[in-house]
Structure formats: C-alpha cells, structure tokens
Amino acid sequence: MSDLEHTLARLREALGDAQVLTGEAISPRHFSDWTRHAPACPAALILPLDTHQVATALRICNAAGQSIVPQGGMTGLAGGAVPRAQDIALSLERLCGIEEIDLASATVTVKAGTLLQDVQQAVADAGYLFPLDLGARGSCQIGGxxxxxxxxxxxxxxxxxxxxxxxxxxxxxxxxVLNLMNKMIKNNCGYDLKQCFIGSEGTLGVITRAVLRLAPQPGPTTTLLCALPDYPSAVGFLRRLQRSAGTPQAYELMWQDFFRMGVSWLDNPVAPMPDHHPLYVLLESSASSEMLEQTLQNAMDAGEVVDAVIAGSQSQARNLWKIREATAEFPVRLAPLNFDISLPIGQIGEFADLCRRRLDQRWPGNHSLYFGHIGDSNLHLTVDLNSLPQPSPVFEVEDLVYRAVGELGGAVSAEHGIGLLKREFLHHSVSHEALEVMAQLKRSFDPNGILNSGKILG
Incomplete structure (x- = not known):
C-alpha cells in the first residue's frame, strides 16, 4: 500500500466513505477556479461535515506530509484553490449554515461553506445588511x-x-482548532490573530466559522450615470459627493472604450448619453434626491461633470448597471487577460495613460479596457488576447503591467488575491524583507508545508 493509499484509508476510517471521494466521483468543478488555469483532478476530495472532521482530516494529512488544498465556491480569479494531481482537495461546501443572527450586537455567525447570497438574504430578512457584495454572490462561500x-x-x-x-x-x-470567535468591536487582548488568516488564501489554516459585522439597511438609493472630462474630475466629484451627500454605496469608473463596449453588448444597444466623453461614472447614493441634485449641479458648474442621467426607476437603474456589468461577458466575447490592481487614488489616471501607451508601443492595435472602483483605489484592466500576436504573449503583458504598478507604488492585487497567477510578480509590491517575514509566518503556522503548497509564496 502506497503512502497516499494509506492516508486515504485512514481518512475513510475517520470520516466515512461518503466524505472521501476519488477518481470519477470528483466533480470537474473542483479541478480549477473561474480562471480555468491548469485544471487537475486532485488525488482525493474531502467533504467534511463539521469542524471536528476538518481537524481530523488535517491531523491525518499533516502526520503523513500530505498536501491539502482548501476550496470554497471555486469562484476565485487567481488560481488560489487550484489543486495539483498529488494534492488532496478539502471542500467546505457541506460545512454550511447560519448559526445565529444577534440583533443586539449586529452580527451574524456562519459556517464557512455558507453561500454569500444566503447570508445576505438571511440578514436582510432580519432587517440588516451584510455589505459584502460581488458578482459571484450565488456561488462563492463566506470562508473563501x-x-x-x-x-x-x-x-x-x-x-x-x-x-x-x-x-x-x-x-x-x-x-x-483555534477559537477566535468574538462579537465585540473593541477587543484588545494581545495579537489580533484572526488577521493572519484573512487574505492568507488557505496557506496558514482552514477557516471553519466566522462572526461577521452587519450594517443597517440603507434607505432608498438613487443611481446616476455621469460623464466626466478627465480623471482629476472623477476624483474631485467623488470628494464633493462625500462632503455634501455622504460616501456613496458604489462609485464605478469606466473609461470611454469600456463604456462603448458595454453599451454595444446591451440587448438594446442605445447609449443613455453620448459616448464621446473620456470617462463615465456610475454611482449609487442613499442621500436625498434634493441633496444629490444640488451636488450634481455644483459639480457641473465646476466642470467636473459634463452630462448626467438619473435613473427614474429600478428598471432604469438595472439597465445602467448592465453597462458596467459587461465584464460578465468577457469570457464569452473576448480572450481576457484580467488585472486587478490597486494604486494611490491620485495616480490611477496616470497609470491608465502610462499602461495604455506602453501596450500600444509594444503591440500596436491591442485592445485594452480600463474600469474600476476608484474610490477604494482599485483599478481593473483587461487585455483581449485575441488582439495580440499568437501565441499570446501572456507573460510579457503581465510583466509590462506589473512593472508599471510597481513604479507607481501600487499593489499587484487589490481584491482577487495572489494564488498561483501573481506570485512571480509579488516582488513589485512587497519588499524582500517583507516576503521573508511572510515565509517565516508560513513556517510557524504550517511547518510541514501541507496547506495550499505553491500558492502566494511558491
């Protein structure tokens, strides 16, 4: 009996046959994430039912030196949950459910495999808002x-x-099992260990339960689409909004080429305003309509906004959002190479110009798109590989973009993580000394290196 067979036998004995799958019993959805990067059937798939089974599985695998890849909803965009053929995948999908909604402390306690959408709906029914929201809400899991x-x-x-x-x-x-469960906002008892695991992509431990903060349900929101003359105006308009109407729920910036493309992909491709403006911002605010209209008028008087459309109904608001949500069609209509980067807000416009210029110099006629949530310093860039010479120069494009990010003091990942796809470029944003400390932390938590081996640090 091989070492792997021995380990699988121990796992089946401890967890039960239904919790340990191999071969054709493993669904292909566990082979890769939404990037479809390097899909591989893992050596086995563990489906624990509770924290005790997770702990038992890890104890057995650690003793055997068997590598484990934690998996959530497999909606990642950095290859963080992609297994190798020699890995055992550990899926949290059966470890799901909402344990408690505490109205007094405005918290919800959930198991890690619970879908984000289920958490949102449960707390909404209780009169609260769980503010995290992304397009994968119906598939992604809280643990992920x-x-x-x-x-x-x-x-x-x-x-x-x-x-x-x-x-x-x-x-x-x-x-x-590390119990860091807590409902208090103020808890200053030594190191805040939970922060080590948030954003660690399963390389330091496996999250099984969480206590999450809730917010009051916002009032009715207004959706606006505004045309802007330049990037400084986008920043100026945002700050004006924050001063007079409060921070908006969303502030999504689209460069002209993205806006035109998004409109052209609509079922009824009629632009809600002329498409010759350099930039467009789609925003949502719960401020009063009078306050928003006055703020908008002041911004137009100052030259920050040159045209605007205010949605008069939920249907109109959804139609405006469809332009920004054209990204969902990227895998179908493009061969997208996606970048999720962060830069100081004042330099995002400079970066977009610099990156576009360098791409055009290197590959004339390339098709690149710029858009993002600039209020939190996040820019997304997508290069259509169909517009580049074949075979696609993926590494060369990535190197060009991430070098520019490093030059302007940005981060090679804003919200998608590092995983497999960005680890070669992490040095553009993280110093050598900091990378060494990260490696020390990894060895401290996982001395045998079994947890998500090869991710983030290689």
Missing amino acids: NIATNAGGNAVIRYGMTRDLVLGLEVVLADGR
Missing part, C-alpha cells in the same frame, strides 16, 4: 471570501471583508 479578503462594489462605504470580520474559528495544519 474571508480567505481572499474579497472586495466588491461596496468597499468604498463599508470596507473590505477584513473590516467585516469580528471573529473566526480556524483549524491549523496540525489539527488544532
């Missing part, structure tokens, strides 16, 4: 959201996932 420190459209107002987590339960590589 926490492990990748997910962002989304509402970060500008409510913060990243890191800002929404009060407590965690985490299973360490050796099977110890």
Whole structure:
C-alpha cells in the first residue's frame, strides 16, 4: 500500500466513505477556479461535515506530509484553490449554515461553506445588511471570501471583508482548532490573530466559522450615470459627493472604450448619453434626491461633470448597471487577460495613460479596457488576447503591467488575491524583507508545508 493509499484509508476510517471521494466521483468543478488555469483532478476530495472532521482530516494529512488544498465556491480569479494531481482537495461546501443572527450586537455567525447570497438574504430578512457584495454572490462561500479578503462594489462605504470580520474559528495544519470567535468591536487582548488568516488564501489554516459585522439597511438609493472630462474630475466629484451627500454605496469608473463596449453588448444597444466623453461614472447614493441634485449641479458648474442621467426607476437603474456589468461577458466575447490592481487614488489616471501607451508601443492595435472602483483605489484592466500576436504573449503583458504598478507604488492585487497567477510578480509590491517575514509566518503556522503548497509564496 502506497503512502497516499494509506492516508486515504485512514481518512475513510475517520470520516466515512461518503466524505472521501476519488477518481470519477470528483466533480470537474473542483479541478480549477473561474480562471480555468491548469485544471487537475486532485488525488482525493474531502467533504467534511463539521469542524471536528476538518481537524481530523488535517491531523491525518499533516502526520503523513500530505498536501491539502482548501476550496470554497471555486469562484476565485487567481488560481488560489487550484489543486495539483498529488494534492488532496478539502471542500467546505457541506460545512454550511447560519448559526445565529444577534440583533443586539449586529452580527451574524456562519459556517464557512455558507453561500454569500444566503447570508445576505438571511440578514436582510432580519432587517440588516451584510455589505459584502460581488458578482459571484450565488456561488462563492463566506470562508473563501474571508480567505481572499474579497472586495466588491461596496468597499468604498463599508470596507473590505477584513473590516467585516469580528471573529473566526480556524483549524491549523496540525489539527488544532483555534477559537477566535468574538462579537465585540473593541477587543484588545494581545495579537489580533484572526488577521493572519484573512487574505492568507488557505496557506496558514482552514477557516471553519466566522462572526461577521452587519450594517443597517440603507434607505432608498438613487443611481446616476455621469460623464466626466478627465480623471482629476472623477476624483474631485467623488470628494464633493462625500462632503455634501455622504460616501456613496458604489462609485464605478469606466473609461470611454469600456463604456462603448458595454453599451454595444446591451440587448438594446442605445447609449443613455453620448459616448464621446473620456470617462463615465456610475454611482449609487442613499442621500436625498434634493441633496444629490444640488451636488450634481455644483459639480457641473465646476466642470467636473459634463452630462448626467438619473435613473427614474429600478428598471432604469438595472439597465445602467448592465453597462458596467459587461465584464460578465468577457469570457464569452473576448480572450481576457484580467488585472486587478490597486494604486494611490491620485495616480490611477496616470497609470491608465502610462499602461495604455506602453501596450500600444509594444503591440500596436491591442485592445485594452480600463474600469474600476476608484474610490477604494482599485483599478481593473483587461487585455483581449485575441488582439495580440499568437501565441499570446501572456507573460510579457503581465510583466509590462506589473512593472508599471510597481513604479507607481501600487499593489499587484487589490481584491482577487495572489494564488498561483501573481506570485512571480509579488516582488513589485512587497519588499524582500517583507516576503521573508511572510515565509517565516508560513513556517510557524504550517511547518510541514501541507496547506495550499505553491500558492502566494511558491
């Protein structure tokens, strides 16, 4: 009996045959994430039912030196949950459910495999809002959201996932269960260990439960689409909004080429305003209509906004959002190479110009698109590989973009994580000394290196 067969036998004995799958019993959806990068059937798939089974599985695998890849909803965009053929995948999908909604402390306690959409609906029914929201809400799991420190459209107002987590339960590589569950906002008892696991992409431990902060349900919101003359106006308009009407729920910037493309992909491709403006911003605000209209008029008088459309109904608002949500069609209509980067807000416009110029110099006629949630310093860039020479120069494009990010003091990942796809470029944003400390932390939590080996640090 091989070492792997012996380990699988121990796992089946401890967890039961139904919780340990191999071969054709493993669904292909566990082979890769939404990137479809390097799909591989893992050596086995573990489906634990509770924290005790997670701890038992890790204890057995750690003793055998068997590598484990934690998996959530497999909606990641950095290859963080992609297994190798020699790995055992550990899916949290059966470890799901909402344990408690505490109205007094405005928290919800959930198991890691719970879908984000289910959490949103449950707390909405109780009169609260869980502010984290992203397009994969119906597929992604809370544990994965926490492990990748997910962002989304509402970060500008409510913060990243890191800002929404009060407590965690985490299973360490050796099977110890770390109880960091907490409902208090103020808890200053030594090191805040939960922060080590938020954004660590399953390389330091497996998150099994969480206590999440809730917010009051916002009032009715107004959706606006505004045309802007230049990037400084986009920043100026945002700050004007924040001063007079409060921070908006969303502030989504689209460069001209993205806006034109998004409109052309609509079922009824009629632009809600002329498409010759350099930039467009789609925003949502819960401020009063009178306050918004006055703020908008002041911005137009100052030259920050040159045209605007205010949605008069939910249907009109949805139609405006369809332009921004054209990204969902990228995998079908393009051969997208996606970048999720962060830069100081004042330099995002400079970066977009610099990157576009360098791409045009290197590959004349390339098709690149720029858009993002600039209020939280996040820019997305997509290059259509169909517009480049074949075979596609993927590494060369990535190197060009990430070098520019480093030059302007930005981050090679804003909200998607590092995983497999960005680890070669992490040095553009993280110093050598900091990378060494990260490696030391990894060895401290996972001395045998069994947890998500090869991710982030290689």
